[in-house]
Amino acid sequence: MLKYKGKSVFIKSSQYLQWEEGSTEHKARWLSQSNHAPPKRIVIIDDTITADEAYRLANAGTSMLWRGDYHNAKQLIQALQRRIDRAEQRKIEKAEKKAVQDAHSSKSSSGSQDLPQLFHKNRLAQSQRSRLLGRLLLSFDANYQLNLRRAPEVSEACEAAFGDMNEACVMSFRDLQGALGAAQWRKKGVPVKALSxxxxxxYGVFAPTRxxxxxxxxDAPLPDSCKVAYDIGTGTGLLAIVLAKRGFKQIIATDLNPHALECAQDNFDRLGLSNVQLQQVDLFPTDAPPANLIVCNPPWLPAKPSSPLEYSVYDANxxxxxxxxxxxxxxxxxxxxVWLILSDLAEHLKLRTREELIGWIEDAGLKVKYRLDTEPMHGKSQDESDPLFAARSAEVTSLWCLC
Known part of the structure; x- marks a missing residue:
């Protein structure tokens, strides 16, 4: 079995950040989960800064290197979130007012025509939020030593996320929170009730919360033979685990993300699965026997990912x-x-049509044998305050059996 031991998949190259503090020049390795470039403008801040001043600096494109108490930095992030929320709410109210005005004009468009625009506006707002919150920075000594008052021990979580670090580095407070959160996910696990x-x-692997x-x-009827199965884009390895539970003798799971391969192997080891092989390839395995079953849960929305983690959700074109x-x-x-696991959310958002999907299936020389459907159970499908609620509440997730 292949067990990928590489780290630092999110660091494209060794980039460094330079800044002046007092009369001293500093230089440190720049880390970014989203592969953002090192910030160009940096100011040093501490507990004396107000949330309004920090919000003004963030909006002006200035990054802030924190030198105060760790828990005060957490409070500052929360205060920035509240200000971003208020600004977004004002934009929504302004857009609603304009929509009412447009409804009385001949230029008014139908709701279905507005959905793609609403989707892209929502993504843009999320990206802007991420960039604003990402402007609060922390500096670390070698081995991720965080020398702030009341700072927790973070080196283990950072090493798991970013790899070994034998020099000083800087990352955003949000990226540190992501690494700490991922460490908790990894420790506690995500229950899969259907499998007990x-x-x-x-870190960097999409959690199967849905x-x-x-x-x-x-529930899907098994093919006549259960000798060989492929799990394409395995992620945490959950689909391969289901295939093993259903009796497949040999399972080959693939992924391009080395973090995913390491994660999947960890989960296979925890469950004592010895009949799953891993390959780091794009889509289909190499030097493998023909598959009796190919299973894939591809990204559901045809849009460009803005960070490595988003590759699990967005699939450009x-x-x-x-x-x-x-x-x-x-x-x-x-x-x-082929068992294709796919949501029709893209169809409700008018980003892809059912006719396009059926056309791609036919062009590939495949046909639909049957389809199993289920309704969403996640929180957003019930959240009427979500800008995309109309589409999310109508979503159906399907298993398309193709042959």
């Missing part, structure tokens, strides 16, 4: 989905099947 197990996500598709995989469909036939054994 837990899976343990690693699990309605697991029951679909358990549906490239992975189309690549999977076009290549599946040549990797299937006789009477083999």
């Amino acid at each position: 197990i837990s899976v343990h996500p690693h 699990q309605e598709y697991v029951q679909l995989l358990l 549906s490239a992975m989905l189309r690549g999977l469909l076009m290549g599946a036939k040549q990797h299937l054994a006789d009477e083999g099947e």
